[in-house]
Amino acid sequence: MKEIKCLIVDDEPLAIDIIESYIDRLDFMKVMGKCSNGVEALSFLTNHEDIDLIFLDIQMPGLNGLQLFRSLKNPPKVVFTTAYEQFAVEGFELDALDYLIKPIPFERFMVSVNRFLKKQEQIVVDKQPSSTPEFIFVKSEKKMVKVIISEITYLESLRNYVIIHTTKGEEIATLNTIGNIETKLPESQFMRFHRSYIISLKYIESYSNAFITIDNKDLPIGRNYKEEVLNFLNNHIIE
Numbered sequence: 001m002k003e004i005k006c007l008i009v010d011d012e013p014l015a016i017d018i019i020e021s022y023i024d025r026l027d028f029m030k031v032m033g034k035c036s037n038g039v040e041a042l043s044f045l046t047n048h049e050d051i052d053l054i055f056l057d058i059q060m061p062g063l064n065g066l067q068l069f070r071s072l073k074n075p076p077k078v079v080f081t082t083a084y085e086q087f088a089v090e091g092f093e094l095d096a097l098d099y100l101i102k103p104i105p106f107e108r109f110m111v112s113v114n115r116f117l118k119k120q121e122q123i124v125v126d127k128q129p130s131s132t133p134e135f136i137f138v139k140s141e142k143k144m145v146k147v148i149i150s151e152i153t154y155l156e157s158l159r160n161y162v163i164i165h166t167t168k169g170e171e172i173a174t175l176n177t178i179g180n181i182e183t184k185l186p187e188s189q190f191m192r193f194h195r196s197y198i199i200s201l202k203y204i205e206s207y208s209n210a211f212i213t214i215d216n217k218d219l220p221i222g223r224n225y226k227e228e229v230l231n232f233l234n235n236h237i238i239e
Helices: 013-024 037-049 065-071 084-094 106-126 178-182 226-234
Strands: 004-010 029-034 053-057 077-082 098-101 135-142 143-148 152-158 163-164 172-176 188-196 197-200 211-214 217-220
Touching: 004 037, 013 029, 013 106, 029 037, 037 065, 053 065, 053 084, 065 077, 077 106, 098 106, 106 178, 135 172, 143 163, 143 172, 152 178, 163 178, 163 217, 178 188, 178 197, 188 226, 197 211, 197 217
Parallel strands: 004 029, 004 053, 053 077, 077 098
Antiparallel strands: 135 143, 152 163, 152 197, 163 172, 188 197, 211 217
């Protein structure tokens, strides 16, 4: 995997330290620079055109994160960070990759990383004849098991394992992370709604503000995913 070169921009040293510590956990990501304000970041980006991903605080004195983003002609992918949820909407209007609400849990940080990885995969796919994978292979019980993607109802993370539930009633256990498997699934067909759950959109039976129901099971919507998930589902309501 190509190393992901990152820039962290935040006027709070503690916020920089937290994101840097998260990046340091991942051997495929590297912090190339840390800036405490937008002007400093603008200068850094002028001299470093190889940055792949910016973690950019919205609220900063002087040139704030939104203003900095607008000033860039060909910006890298940007994940906005903010302590104020109301700024997230404007961030998405600027075609940001994601936004993170402080304090940022590591699990939610990984959602942004996986989105970036999916975008990079899509760039490669777009250069080839388009196709949706029909199956994946996962290691289960000392063998590689074929899983038909259209038969997956939901994925459940349990400690070091992921349980893949299927329409056949199968529960395939694999020693893996749910985030890693997420990158192999078609983004248009699956949705992460909890750090421990990914669901196939076509098998959702019902939902509320707290749960998504599938196979007559009520699975909880994670606090850090709630707004995005409910906005997406509510957009499909016919009144």
